[in-house]
Amino acid sequence: MKFTNEQMERYSRNIILNEVGVKGQIKLLESKVLIVGTGGLGAPAALYLAAAGVGTIGLVDADAVDLSNLQRQIIHSTTKVGxxxxxxxxxxxxxxxxxxxxVTYQEWVSSANITDIIKDEDYDFIIDGTDxxxxxxxxxxxxxxxxxxFSHAGIIKFFGQTMTYVPGQGPCYRCVFLNPPPPNTVPTCKEAGVLGVMGGIIGTVQATEAVKYxxxxxxxLTGRLLVFDxxxxxxxTVTLASRKNCVVCGENPTLKDLIDYEQRACEL
Amino acid sequence: MSKRDGFIDITDVICPITFVKAKIAMEELTSGEILEVRMNDGEPIQNVPRSFKDEGHKVIDVIKNEDGTFTVFIEKDGL
Structure with missing residues (x-):
């Protein structure tokens, strides 16, 4: 592909980097990233990936913009409420x-649609920006x-964590956390609060991981959990190992069908 | 020095687009081929050859033209 003069200028700070260069920029323009959740984490991740020139970005979220989102969800603005x-x-x-x-998907992810959404554009990398x-x-x-x-992340109060899963290169989220906590044992960010910048810091780490991948x-961050206070x-960073008996990525996986656990989302 | 495999004129842009434009032209050559770059005095001549060296290319000749511009010959991956 040929760069237009405008693209040459727009991506100049990327192209100058030896690690990116012309080939890297073309690669980014041909890449597809799916962002699940257009909230505290997904908002900055989407903006930085768009700015970097990731050619296709999928956004999944069933929600509408609420005034209380704007304290941290910087992709949205006051005129977009509702x-x-x-x-x-x-x-x-x-x-x-x-x-x-x-590419937009105005729906919540569930066992019924997530496979189709990921396959829709055959996304190269997925960002978990859910709450x-x-x-x-x-x-x-x-x-x-x-x-x-994919990149996992979570934020609450003044804390954040993120790790990256790459097939065959370290543990998956389930290796580390096994199962969801029982419903109502963990406060959601709606109940607990979250400092607005947490999404910015951790979501931007997720975008960094996507670009590097x-x-x-x-x-x-494969085999490592980055924890931020x-x-x-x-x-x-906490070093993490794969579990041989992980039900989804282990040696003899038993989980073949996706599970819809209970507990509906709060609005991140 | 007249052998060249590619030519790019970067006198119409300013830093850092100068190097970006030259780098894009270099990308189209293969190792050992020579890119001829016409550039302005000042920032471009101070920075562009050095940036090419940093990326492993060899500056093989620099010619000062009568119009005040410079013509630089760079061998791809020559370092």
Missing amino acids: KPKVASGREAINDLNPDVNV NFPAKFLINDACVLLHKP LLGIGEL ALEMEFR
């Missing part, structure tokens, strides 16, 4: 970078079964 989040997200991305093809355990386990299981890499550069301003 609009579907995926429509608001698409408009913001198109404004930022018209090179990006935005609830059922969705997180569902995304993990679907990605493992479809051999797709797509370019094949650097060390991913904003009050102490401390990042640390």
